[in-house]
Amino acid sequence: xxxxSQNPRHKITKRGQNVTFRCDPISEHNxxxxxxxxxxxxxxxxxxxxxxAQLEKxxxxxxxxxxxxxxxxxxxxxxxxxxxxxxxxxxCASSPSSGHSMNTEAFFGQGTRLTVV
Amino acid sequence: xxxxxxxxxxVNVAEGNPLTVKCTYSVSGNPYLFWYVQYPxxxxxxxxxxxxxxxxxxxSYGFEAEFNKSQTSFHLKKPSxxxxxxALYFCAVRDIQTGAxNLFFGTGTRLTVIx
Numbered sequence: 001x002x003x004x005s006q007n008p009r010h011k012i013t014k015r016g017q018n019v020t021f022r023c024d025p026i027s028e029h030n031x032x033x034x035x036x037x038x039x040x041x042x043x044x045x046x047x048x049x050x051x052x053a054q055l056e057k058x059x060x061x062x063x064x065x066x067x068x069x070x071x072x073x074x075x076x077x078x079x080x081x082x083x084x085x086x087x088x089x090x091x092c093a094s095s096p097s098s099g100h101s102m103n104t105e106a107f108f109g110q111g112t113r114l115t116v117v
Numbered sequence: 118x119x120x121x122x123x124x125x126x127x128v129n130v131a132e133g134n135p136l137t138v139k140c141t142y143s144v145s146g147n148p149y150l151f152w153y154v155q156y157p158x159x160x161x162x163x164x165x166x167x168x169x170x171x172x173x174x175x176x177s178y179g180f181e182a183e184f185n186k187s188q189t190s191f192h193l194k195k196p197s198x199x200x201x202x203x204a205l206y207f208c209a210v211r212d213i214q215t216g217a218x219n220l221f222f223g224t225g226t227r228l229t230v231i232x
Contacts, residue, residue, distance in 0.1 A: 004160070033218075041224055042209070042223050042224050042225050043161070043220075048218045055218070091160070103149050105151060106163070
């Protein structure tokens with residue numbers, strides 16, 4: 001399967017702990033996105049990378065959230081001092097290098113479901 | 118500010134009947150519009166998009182959507198529904214004027230096709 005891969009698929013953590021998720025985009029996709037989806041809602045944008053550069057960040061990305069893409073390939077999303085409100089599905093997506101970034105569709109992974117207890 | 122409305126949380130249709138899933142949008146400039154489908158335990162899958170040109174766009178699995186600028190709508194349609202079409206459908210928009218790359222999603226419509 002050469003789609004977007006996310007690990008782990010599920011994560012249960014105690015409030016106050018730090019968690020880190022990994023996303024491996026489709027090979028040679030230079031654009032990478034993180035979204036968050038809560039029950040009954042559509043995905044909400046968190047951040048966007050082009051290669052290793054983080055070009056866009058949502059106001060949803062509080063100081064406790066940090067995302068990296070150090071070599072322009074895989075990306076990590078870390079949440080520090082987790083809160084119960086962080087419980088959600090975290091989605092990663094990537095899109096091809098060709099074409100304009102705005103008119104190119106994104107390909108999504110299956111997500112990491114975070115439960116904070 | 119950009120927004121997407123999917124006025125129906127749930128749409129039920131009999132197998133073989135035509136289906137429509139509604140979407141309206143609000144952007145400050147011109148939109149790029151997308152439809153995605155989400156099956157249980159699977160990621161969002163791209164169905165189709167409107168960028169420019171013909172207002173009727175065709176996508177995967179026999180789906181199509183019509184861009185209507187005057188009504189700011191982008192309804193998803195299929196002439197004959199299949200039970201396997203049952204899933205959660207999301208409309209999404211990018212606002213060309215803002216230049217932002219993020220997709221802004223609606224809240225989703227659950228489609229149930231009844232055998």
